[in-house]
Amino acid sequence: MRRKLLLGNWKMNKTVTEAKEFALNAKELGKLARQNKVDMGVCVPYICLAPVKKILKTSLIVGAENCHELDHGAYTGEISIPMLKDIGISWCIIGHSERRTYYGETSEACNKKLIALLNNGLIPVYCCGESLETYEKGETKAFVEEQIRTGFKDISEEDASKVVIAYEPIWSIGTGKNASKEIAEDICSFIRSIIKDLYGSKVSNRIRILYGGSVKPNNIKEYLTQKDIDGALVGGASLDVNSYKELLTNLL
Numbered sequence: 001m002r003r004k005l006l007l008g009n010w011k012m013n014k015t016v017t018e019a020k021e022f023a024l025n026a027k028e029l030g031k032l033a034r035q036n037k038v039d040m041g042v043c044v045p046y047i048c049l050a051p052v053k054k055i056l057k058t059s060l061i062v063g064a065e066n067c068h069e070l071d072h073g074a075y076t077g078e079i080s081i082p083m084l085k086d087i088g089i090s091w092c093i094i095g096h097s098e099r100r101t102y103y104g105e106t107s108e109a110c111n112k113k114l115i116a117l118l119n120n121g122l123i124p125v126y127c128c129g130e131s132l133e134t135y136e137k138g139e140t141k142a143f144v145e146e147q148i149r150t151g152f153k154d155i156s157e158e159d160a161s162k163v164v165i166a167y168e169p170i171w172s173i174g175t176g177k178n179a180s181k182e183i184a185e186d187i188c189s190f191i192r193s194i195i196k197d198l199y200g201s202k203v204s205n206r207i208r209i210l211y212g213g214s215v216k217p218n219n220i221k222e223y224l225t226q227k228d229i230d231g232a233l234v235g236g237a238s239l240d241v242n243s244y245k246e247l248l249t250n251l252l
């Protein structure tokens, strides 16, 4: 049985003061999540990681939104995996469509980051998903397949099952136009079939696949009751502590 996973992605939102307030109010939620066998957490801006982790400790997952693949060096403005590990961070989003679109991150670059995270014992949340143009041309599956195959290049069977995949169609992110549960399930099931082709059914049955894109408290259950959707990666609705709580209570 795959455990359900609910992750917030704050993107470039919240000051440290606001993040600490959220963490104090969300602290108790970890117990409810655990009682119901749900893994739950937030991925937050670099500057908020240490203060949020200090408050939440192990009650909720605290993850980064990106990292550099090298341990150290002359890369102004970047954050390395050892820096994340040093403050107790063990999860990290990779290849979010906003990073691919605005910062030119390719699946090849994401692959290097996935390998570096896995070598350091961190859990990558690898994002994939197509643009509206690709969707309208009916090329979603070919596009996502390339993102998965390239992203997982040279990753061992043992490591592959530790990765979490998030399918986030770009046209549904922050637009309120969420993909229907049928579309989301179709693509998540397709992603699982690619993992099966690459690693066999043991890995494909274990790997967790999330849907993301305008997930709200009132629609989360539709997604989470699909066979191949194991959780959600949530932007806007994870910023307010009350709707963050509702995301959990509404899926139980």
Ligand code: 13P
Binding pocket: 009, 096, 168, 172, 173, 174, 175, 176, 212, 213, 214, 215, 233, 234, 235, 236, 237
């Ligand atoms: P929204 O939930 O705001 O659509 O964002 C989704 C997302 O990009 C999560 O990574």
